[in-house]
Amino acid sequence: MDHFLYKDGALFAEDVPVAEIAAAVGTPFYCYSTATLERHFRLFDEALAGMDHLVCYAMKAASNQAILKTLAALGAGMDVVSGGEYARARAAGVPGERIVFSGVGKTRDEMRMALTGGIRQFNVESEPEMVALNAVALELGVKAPITVRVNPDVDAKTHAKIATGKSENKFGIPISRARAVYAEAAAMPGLEVIGIDVHIGSQLTELEPFRQAYEKVAELTEVLRGDGHDIRRLDLGGGLGIPYTRSNEAPPLPTDYGRLIKETLGHLGCEIEIEPGRLVVGNAGILVSGVIYVKSGEGRDFLILDAAMNDLIRPAMYDAHHDIVPLIEPAVGVEPVPYDVVGPVCESGDTFAKGRMLAPLEGGDLVAFRSAGAYGAVMSSEYNTRPLIPEVLVHGHEFAVIRHRPTFDEIINRDTIPEWL
Numbered sequence: 001m002d003h004f005l006y007k008d009g010a011l012f013a014e015d016v017p018v019a020e021i022a023a024a025v026g027t028p029f030y031c032y033s034t035a036t037l038e039r040h041f042r043l044f045d046e047a048l049a050g051m052d053h054l055v056c057y058a059m060k061a062a063s064n065q066a067i068l069k070t071l072a073a074l075g076a077g078m079d080v081v082s083g084g085e086y087a088r089a090r091a092a093g094v095p096g097e098r099i100v101f102s103g104v105g106k107t108r109d110e111m112r113m114a115l116t117g118g119i120r121q122f123n124v125e126s127e128p129e130m131v132a133l134n135a136v137a138l139e140l141g142v143k144a145p146i147t148v149r150v151n152p153d154v155d156a157k158t159h160a161k162i163a164t165g166k167s168e169n170k171f172g173i174p175i176s177r178a179r180a181v182y183a184e185a186a187a188m189p190g191l192e193v194i195g196i197d198v199h200i201g202s203q204l205t206e207l208e209p210f211r212q213a214y215e216k217v218a219e220l221t222e223v224l225r226g227d228g229h230d231i232r233r234l235d236l237g238g239g240l241g242i243p244y245t246r247s248n249e250a251p252p253l254p255t256d257y258g259r260l261i262k263e264t265l266g267h268l269g270c271e272i273e274i275e276p277g278r279l280v281v282g283n284a285g286i287l288v289s290g291v292i293y294v295k296s297g298e299g300r301d302f303l304i305l306d307a308a309m310n311d312l313i314r315p316a317m318y319d320a321h322h323d324i325v326p327l328i329e330p331a332v333g334v335e336p337v338p339y340d341v342v343g344p345v346c347e348s349g350d351t352f353a354k355g356r357m358l359a360p361l362e363g364g365d366l367v368a369f370r371s372a373g374a375y376g377a378v379m380s381s382e383y384n385t386r387p388l389i390p391e392v393l394v395h396g397h398e399f400a401v402i403r404h405r406p407t408f409d410e411i412i413n414r415d416t417i418p419e420w421l
């Protein structure tokens with residue numbers, strides 16, 4: 001459920017007509033709904049009620065300061081994967097003890113930054129990383145709290161580019177080697193082993209892969225405890241999928257996911273962390289775009305939008321589907337027609353959808369891509385020197401620009417000219 005609905009034939013974000021925002025900021029832009037964000041965060045929090053837990057929002061999905069502050073105010077922790085994300089989380093007022101540091105290639109500088117600024121734990125992904133973290137911690141005279149990310153060799157049944165839990169993926173250490181790796185970690189004086197971490201992929205639409213992974217984690221917890229490790233925290237990653245089309249069957253709800261966690265791991269008495277990104281922010285954001293031209297091609301019509309692959313790369317990168325809806329609700333009985341929906345960037349990959357059935361549109365009309373809140377703005381670029389598009393946050397009757405559209409001068413002035421030119 002989200003708060004982007006038609007009222008009297010016009011698309012609203014909460015209580016604000018989206019066309020009003022478009023008139024104020026120009027298209028294209030991202031628009032987020034505070035109520036939807038809050039609702040989705042709370043669903044996770046409530047799903048884990050009764051267990052000692054922390055929901056660490058995976059801020060890679062959308063990391064605007066205003067989004068982080070909205071979630072932090074509800075008690076969210078943050079899952080960060082870079083020094084930049086760590087800095088963003090801290091700048092949004094998130095205390096170090098609510099930040100977990102994930103990622104397969106943390107640098108020593110990033111480790112230093114987190115150890116000095118405060119960190120809940122590092123999710124360590126390899127032995128060389130353990131060695132580096134131990135060295136940095138000793139140099140700073142502290143102990144780094146760690147979990148080790150295990151790769152449970154489970155098929156997440158999602159798009160290959162976002163599956164992470166099979167043995168061929170670069171993530172974590174093979175679960176079969178966990179005992180040896182934990183023994184090594186325990187022997188390093190700069191590390192404090194506190195738990196286990198697992199994350200098997202993103203946009204999972206079934207619970208079964210989670211069940212398989214979590215059962216393996218439960219078993220491993222007992223084994224490692226038997227080896228004398230004080231396993232008291234389990235980080236279960238993110239990955240719960242969202243519906244990208246209105247018609248497809250609904251993926252499992254956070255409540256079902258919470259129940260599964262209790263069933264598989266509840267008996268262990270561990271503190272539970274989860275790292276959802278997409279489900280918190282995905283359906284809390286839309287991308288609003290204007291139609292520049294409708295061009296008749298050979299046997300097809302192209303809807304040429306002012307948004308492009310540099311603004312929303314998911315269709316080009318993962319063949320992802322995003323529902324596209326007009327800002328003005330089509331009248332009853334209007335027959336949809338097929339469009340190839342494209343952007344202005346100079347490559348054929350800049351195609352959002354082929355043969356998409358939409359009510360007839362013309363130049364100047366406005367449309368919205370739904371479910372664009374996660375991995376939308378954060379994956380955008382300035383390819384073709386197209387400025388990063390603004391982000392807007394709606395809150396009831398109010399809206400605010402939370403990232404402005406840079407001017408061409410701002411973009412150009414980031415370049416510096418060497419002396420010899």
Ligand code: LLP
Binds near residue numbers: 201237238276279375
């Ligand atoms: N934790 C870790 C360690 C992760 O790698 C990820 C996502 C998450 C949590 C959050 O997963 P989520 O709840 O959002 O599924 N750009 C791709 C998705 C990449 C996901 C990367 N890792 C896309 O647009 O589909």
